Amino acid sequence: MQSLNISTAALRGVQQALDNTANNLANADTVGYKRRTASFSELLSDSMNEQAAVDSRQRNSPPGLRIGSGSRLGLTKTDVSPGNMKQTDVPTDLMIEGDGYFLVSRPFRNANGELDDEYRLTRSGAFQFAQMAGLPGYALVTPTGEYLVDEVGLPISFENPGELTITPEGVVFLDGNEVAQMRLYKVDNPDQLQQVGDNQLLAPVLDDQKAPDFMQFADGRIKQGALETSNVNVQEEMSQLINVQRAYQLNSRAIGITDQMMGIANSLRSR
Incomplete structure (x- = not known):
């Protein structure tokens, strides 16, 4: 037995x-x-x-x-461990060089029926311009509809799509005008965070404050026009x-x- x-x-x-x-x-x-x-x-x-x-x-x-x-x-x-770089030359494609995660928000309705935001972390930088739901203007969104947010947790929005430029430090310019400052966020142990699908982690938010107010900033840099590939070794x-x-x-x-x-x-x- x-x-x-x-x-x-x-x-x-x-x-x-x-x-x-x-x-x-x-x-x-x-x-x-x-x-x-x-x-x-x-x-x-x-x-x-x-x-x-x-x-x-x-x-x-x-x-x-x-x-x-x-x-x-x-x-x-x-x-x-980081994946390889894939050069795409698409302005909305972003890659993280070094440590850090993008912070995105997913709108949802809470138990009271009010519109609220759920913050998520991801290394996938395949963003695109899309019209904001129920609001005027456009924003950078993931393929599944989450908004890329700035340093205060608000979606990075534009009146109309234009020539997008993002510096390695995360300063966002549209047609030469500065519109937002984005940040990369540090996660010491990603295994402690809940995986919510779509290659995203649920950000550790508190009830009385937003995620950007207490999460640590990462030292990584942003490379525009490139994507980070998977770090899976198929032979291994x-x-x-x-x-x-x-x-x-x-x-x-x-x-x-x-x-x-x-x-x-x-x-x-x-x-």
Whole structure:
């Protein structure tokens, strides 16, 4: 029974690791995506320190034999190493050189029916001009509709699209006129933040103040006309996929052998 429990627990963890690898491969071409690595941890183990006198004379193993209960997927950690640069020469494409995240806002209606903003962090700089919902003018938005915000948390808006220029320090110019100052924000441990899909993290906001008021500014610089590609290494992920499949096959075979042994034990008992 112990071997059956160990192999079953291992199969659960291996399946989760397989899903993680598949997710990395699926996002190999996603702009600004950061790969996740799976790490395993040991389940509860026991130590056989007190053995019967007869048993201890017949055993070759020393006292204190450790009996494990298998392993499980401990966590999937985000690899924050930068991706490669893809030159696009599109003025609304922005890339972060170094540390930092773009801050975007997503409008929603709260429980009272009032319009409010939810702040999110992302490394994806594939912005575009779009007309603001219910408001005059245009703004820089993500492909899923979130607004790129300035240093006070308001959407960077323009009366009409024009010649856009953004300095490495985040100063936004339209047709030569300064219209906004944007910032990059620092995240010490992105694994502590909630992933909300679309390659975005939920920004840690408080009830009584907006995110830009208390989040730390990052030291990264902005490069206009370029995008950061995913940091997924396809060859490495394929190698990991083969290892995970082998581990799955091994544990499946162990379950089959355990089932056969239990069947033999049952047949011997019935005789």
